[in-house]
Amino acid sequence: MYKPAIKFVVATLIASTLAATHSIAATAPKLPEVVGLVPINGSVFTTALNSKLNEIYAINSDNSKLYIIDGKTDKLKGQPFDLGSVVNGIVYNSKTDQIIITGLIDGKLQVIDRKTMQFVGAPVPLGLHPVNVVVDETTNTAFVSVMHSGYVAVVDLKKHVVKTKIKIGTGAPTPAGCDPWDSKKPCTTQGSNPLDMTFHQKTHKLYVAAYLENTVSVINTLANKVVGSRIPVGSQPNGFGFNQTTNRLYVNNWQDGTVSVIDGKTNKVIGKPIVVGSGLQKPAHCYEAGKLTACKSWGSMPLGPIGVNEATNQLYVASSNDGTLITIDGKTNKVAGPDVPVTTGFLVPAGCANFGACKKGSSAQNVIYNKATDKIYVVSLRDGWVMVLKSQGSKATHAH
Template structure:
């Protein structure tokens, strides 16, 4: 197609129906996908390292739900020790799941090492009070405790090592050889060197907001995010300086936090049934998405396709799936012909916007009012070479852009003009000298002129 100059849309196309199939917004008022029913009071949630499975700790059921994100179905329900709380997974294959459990009755608190392939459970015990947060690297799994201990075990099981912080701890995240641990009563984050795993009487700590709870690391931006439940803020810690470099306001009831793989979005659960999305690349693109009642845990898959939120009151998981948009088909029409381009969006789509390019795709201009799944126009010759695409917006994910449809507009070929027919001429005959032949010619109205015959009328002279 020939590239066209930009800015010609208004002069070259007559709009028939900008929105023939309106798109309902989903991310700002409802979940993009149907909820997944799990056990009673789901709290912690985590994905496997490759994103192929998700795991949910059901606190009141004392079970672990294994979910297939591709189909949003529960594959298995594995019994755990009493009252599982937090959950994390091993950083590589094979996938192992670690769930902190607070215990009940004669069963003491533990961290359950669960092999989802065999449904086997190994209880890791040691100096534990009331474990909540868990994190794992290639060598150890770590657990925080409400009674102040910070404990770790070899990832495959073994003897525990304890580190006494002397204050209740909640969340934990690992950054290289450093563990960042939220200290709820001290309104701070302890910084622990995991190479020595020695907790001094007063561990180095970073002051944050009031009531720190969940914590997550953004490796793309080198930032640690701490959810301060009481002060309704998120503290942003630079891992370079170990200082708070920014404080972000959130709504009430903040709990846990996760980060998108590209580092652009920070997800914060609020217990009033909202997922807050903080966009680090462009704060104006942040927002909230409605989830279930008692929203608690949140996790993002490493492939960037899924975000899961547990809803403790509802006993469900709200899944969000990265948006996709099918490509519209090319069109080739005659001038003054109506043409419609169509797409089908899927996943967490909060809006759709058609765009047009008149310079071969170098620049794109939103088409005013074109926000439906179909876009129609009456094509003119000036539209020849124009390109069209649809952009799906999302709060939870980056937007999705469809493929490009090209429009060709050409007039039908003009048939060639036939050559004019030759004018008829009078017949001529050769004449011999026969008298009888001359009489026959006269009878036919012909007369001989030299060697030719011409009509007799042509020889008559006008009267004088």
């Protein structure tokens, strides 16, 4: 059970959300409603869905442990599993009943057998700072974005070897061997920084966000080659949502406070980016020069994967700085409101999650939508919990 203080906070959040929806006439589709909270009691960086077993996996970066949430009860099940290192990427392979993880610091991919919860096979060296991992279950192949090596590593999960490395954008930082996180090995250029990815099983297209080049690259996974031109999006793209029914891709632009929409057939951007939450930092990119006091407004900072409800054509975006969940109507590409609070509030001081100096509030990020249960799971980083929402809440709400 979670602590009384946390109970009070989530009760307040639920009450405030219900109050907002009570006051608005029921003239539009139902929107998300907070229904629960799962305490992890640590900084939750990464989550993943196991739709086969109705489980949600949450990684606590403070203690490097994997927590399993029962999707039926929305409570923790079993004991946390010790990963042994800081893990950033996680995905479940339903064909092999295995959990695939990537170590941010040790730079290795490892495989966990879900039945025994034991590591199987040898760790696979990937490169400098692997971030995200997706799996092509038909070929039992993992694709890993290796941020500071500037490529996507293609891993044969049966043989536990890297088959090839696909360069993204301009590739790795320079000079060779530099480390952007190590002052003793400074980099003169930052490279492309491949970050988040999403995979379309039917078209065999893998979309990769180049965080520092503001583009999305497309990989044909049958040939393991980049195809077409890089797709320009907003500033610092970091998370995807893919509606495979409409074949539209949604990209979080962290600095801009926007979401870009890409046509999966033409690989071209549709319309203008969608402004979410409090929008753009003012002045733009103010924190990047290291002058935090120059920031007048930190904006919304949409962060991590986007939840996709294909049945209703709705997208769910986490605004990290606002501490809210934002719903986008995929038909109109407009925000449907109001936004739902999923943390204890705005970051104080603003932007602090990026530097580990938060006093209160939290960073909302990493949205998962489970279509089998119609539930949304959103991480609240510094609050140390995973918020649970019902996608189609009990009250309908006006759209913006």
